[in-house]
Amino acid sequence: MIFHRLTLLSSFINRSSNFLIHSHQCRSFKLTPNRQFSLTSIRPRRGDRPQLLANNATNTPKVKLTFSDLGKLFRLAQNEKGRIGCAIILLFISSSVTMSVPYILGKIIDMLQTYKHEELRRRLKQTTLLLIGVFGIGAIANFGRIYLILTTSQRIIKRVREQLFNGILRKEMAFFDKQKTGELVNRLSSDTEVMSNAVTQNISDGLRALTQSVAGVGLMLYISPQLALVGLTTVPPVAVGAILFGRFIKRLSRKVQDALAKATDVAEERFSNIRTVKSFSKEEQEIQLYNQRISNVLQLKYKESLAYGLFYGMTGLSGNIIVLSVFYFGGVSMSEESLTIGDLSSFLLYAFYVSLYNYCN
Template sequence: MAFFDRNRTGELISRLSTDTAIVGKSITNNVSDGLRALATAAVGSTMMLYVSPKLTGIMMLIIPPVAIFGIVYGRYVKTLSRKTQTAVGEITKVSEEKISAIRTVQAFAKENDEAKRYGLKVQDLYQLARKEALASGAFFGGAGLSGNLAVLAVLWYGGSMVMDNVITIGELASFMLYTAYVGTSLGGMTSFYSEIMKGVGASDRLFELLYRKRGKSLPKIEGNIRFEDVSFVYPTRDKSPIFKNLSLDVKPGTIVAVVGPSGSGKSTLGSLLLRYYDPDQGNIYVDGTNIKDLNMHWWREQVGVVSQEPILFHGTIAENISYGCENATMDQIKAAATRANCANFIESFHDKYDTVVGERSVALSGGQKQRIAIARALLKNPSVLVLDEATSALDSESELLVQGALNELMRGRTVFTIAHRMSSIRSADLVACINDGHIAELGTYNELLNIEDGVFRRLVELQTMNSSDRS
């Protein structure tokens, strides 16, 4: 996730579209053109050498300066290509971000300001393109001028050789014809070199996406989760640590509620468990195996997640419920929806389970999205559960029904429930209270509640006081 924190959606879309197109062009059309030009130049140079080694030597004087100029130009174009693709990514990033939040832009009447911001990004790209055009003109113009000067030198020296009867006019004409072939081929090779350097510049960013470290999978998940002296700082935020030597040992089948003041790192604990991030120090173990040694794809298949703000994809309700279990039958999907208390409102829609939720699920209320996300977790049937206040968006009646379904789902599994409301954790086997970057208090709900001046007790009293004030 640190990678996605540093690289926003628009830039990644640019890499997957624009960069791949440039690299694709470099290794298809350009490679075939370059090979053809190389073969023609090789055959033509051989015939030139056969006709007149002296004249060939004069022609070869052009190669060293053009080669040196070409190397400098190629490096410059490679760097410029990388900057250009980054600028394209910035443009895509700005447009994607503002268009996706167009309601907010319109609400604050910022359309003109955002258009100006987009225009400035386009201007940056224009300046880079202008530099590339100037460099290209200088390189190809210089190469063409050098070639013409070499041809003039060959005509002058070749004419004197004809006058001295060293070669015939026919041989000079043949030599000039071969020179034209070689010159055309060299022009094609310089274009090939230029395009290849652009492709190399674009491929640097693609290879960042292709690198993956594969791990192993375990034959069975028991559910013993252990955090050992974990310290962590978000890579894109300030350097104040979220955790400092945090340790927590959760036995298989335990329901542990993670509580603490706002900003203490409750949700971060779930992010580390899912390996969205790696600890800066310390380790996390799953059944005695370091989580860093596990295959991330396999591990996340074993974990079910219901977040505080669930994300549904643009598609049907059935597709969203079966997202973690794509081979699920419609009967299984309906059963999960029933257990999550969302079958009734789904059946009330005209298209029922084929109802399209819309982009960013704007067609559903917060409570409806939450229940569909719970149905998705129920259908996945995971070994470990992470519930980030999974019932926060539900009314009291629905919360009771869904809590019953969650209780059934949690039975026999290791569960981390990230709790913001103290009333939702009474049934937890273990309560871990985070404060000042470590587990400040650990025990059952009643045990922590009986600690005089305890952090957990203050949290409960504060929430009780706020509830009374609202009443």
């Protein structure tokens, strides 16, 4: 859905002005024996009656994002490549600090069991001072990454809005006859922000999740390959389930947006022609029509909520099974003295970090 809107926005900037006016019909009213009335407008989406309004969303052509569109998308950030590059470097620094925490904590736990009294206090003091410095570097890197990403996003939004407003304002009048004012304003306000986030915030979050997932899995394999294999056994089925769930939610979300668009069209048309509605005493009929459209949205939302509940319930169950399996096999390894309690603690923390960052992103 986001890619669909991005492509539409790109087409507003680059589309030529060759719009043809086939007919300009005045708004007319026709009284029928059943006291029905119809509206005819020069705007195609405001047609005769609710039947045409209901088809607005479904008649919108499906637009697929091509590699050319992706190229245009990334060219928007070309002037900001220096700031984005610095943000990526800071991202790797902050991620490295974050992923070193479980390993260090595991070593501290082993230190508590190995050393006693003065030697333990001396080593704890050294380790604590070292960690304060490392955490300080991580905090500065994280601050710089977030600041650069957010400010870069706003700079791109400003540039795109300027280009888009300039492109729209220079269109022929036929363009404004065919397009709704609200739709143009929506492209200028919200869609530009979506486009900017696609090349800044989303890339940053994706790289952070990828970096920390790869580092986490690698360190899990380093600590204990056997436990890592146990923990990763549920990854393939969960991954397949996530892909299927994502496709289902994408289709369902499109249906929700289409249904909501139908309800919005009904409200917009009735508010625009409120004098006509009241002249023919059609308030109750229009209220029932709008309520029906909103009820359709609610039914689709019920399906969406059910899908989310089932998916997250199953993933939560699989995560708990993994934790129990790791505890069991980790306890067996500790009894055989092939694994320390610090290593097991580090492994569990890495497993938690990997699952947390993948869940959040």
